[in-house]
Amino acid sequence: MHPAIPKILRSACLGLLFLFLFLFLFLFLFLFLFLFLFLFLFLFLFLFLFLFLFLSACHRSPELAPLPTDAVVLAFGDSITYGSGARPEESYPAVLEQLIGKRVVNAGVSGEGTDEGKARLPALLDEHRPALVIICLGGNDFLRHLDEATTEANLREMVRTAQERGCGVLLVGIPRLGFGLEVPSLYERIARDAGIPLDEKSLKRILADNPLKSDPIHPNAAGYRQLAERIAAALRRSGAIP
Numbered sequence: 001m002h003p004a005i006p007k008i009l010r011s012a013c014l015g016l017l018f019l020f021l022f023l024f025l026f027l028f029l030f031l032f033l034f035l036f037l038f039l040f041l042f043l044f045l046f047l048f049l050f051l052f053l054f055l056s057a058c059h060r061s062p063e064l065a066p067l068p069t070d071a072v073v074l075a076f077g078d079s080i081t082y083g084s085g086a087r088p089e090e091s092y093p094a095v096l097e098q099l100i101g102k103r104v105v106n107a108g109v110s111g112e113g114t115d116e117g118k119a120r121l122p123a124l125l126d127e128h129r130p131a132l133v134i135i136c137l138g139g140n141d142f143l144r145h146l147d148e149a150t151t152e153a154n155l156r157e158m159v160r161t162a163q164e165r166g167c168g169v170l171l172v173g174i175p176r177l178g179f180g181l182e183v184p185s186l187y188e189r190i191a192r193d194a195g196i197p198l199d200e201k202s203l204k205r206i207l208a209d210n211p212l213k214s215d216p217i218h219p220n221a222a223g224y225r226q227l228a229e230r231i232a233a234a235l236r237r238s239g240a241i242p
Helices: 006-059 092-100 114-128 137-145 148-164 187-194 200-208 221-237
Strands: 072-077 103-108 132-136 168-172 175-178 180-183 213-215
Touching: 072 092, 092 103, 092 114, 103 114, 114 137, 114 148, 132 148, 132 175, 132 180, 132 187, 148 168, 168 187, 175 221, 180 200, 200 221
Parallel strands: 072 103, 072 132, 132 168
Antiparallel strands: 175 180
16 A cells, blocks of 8 residues: 555545534534524514513503493583584584494583583483493583692592493593693593593594684584594494494
């Protein structure tokens, strides 16, 4: 055997060994990176799903019991519920009745504050026995600069009175007139504590849009229709109507 052959064989073996080690390390690194990327993608998707579900739960409207076929809805409030600035058939309760196919009683009284509303509500509940009460009250308290804590206490009492009689309640936030139109946080606190749905944006948007107003504090027919449509959408989201 030629003396150079063993050296060539050793060199070839070493070369194959290094090649094998290189391929092994390459494969190991490839698998490591693949597993790392897979775990990273899995964690990313898991966190995304968790945040999506968490935010959905935070923004989900509290549920109301589905309204029976013969259910009566009591629309309770002041001049905005009464329909000042439009014809009676253009008030939001009248339009809402057409939209949801339920009897909607217009129990709005112009100029009423929460003190008067708190005293008036029980008799109306006994008379009409509604399955749902829509409370849209507080604006006159703000115009009279009454203590906000009193307004909140009165609204809480009205919500509690309706719930004690087995009624579902939808609360509508009234914006305070001034620099811009802001809905006081008391509505959000009441809705959260009572576990009821709150529509806090509709009136704010309507009263900020001049073509939807009959005067600075009342919608016109188009504004009342939009309010009725938004309330119907809120009832749909909360499960009261299909």
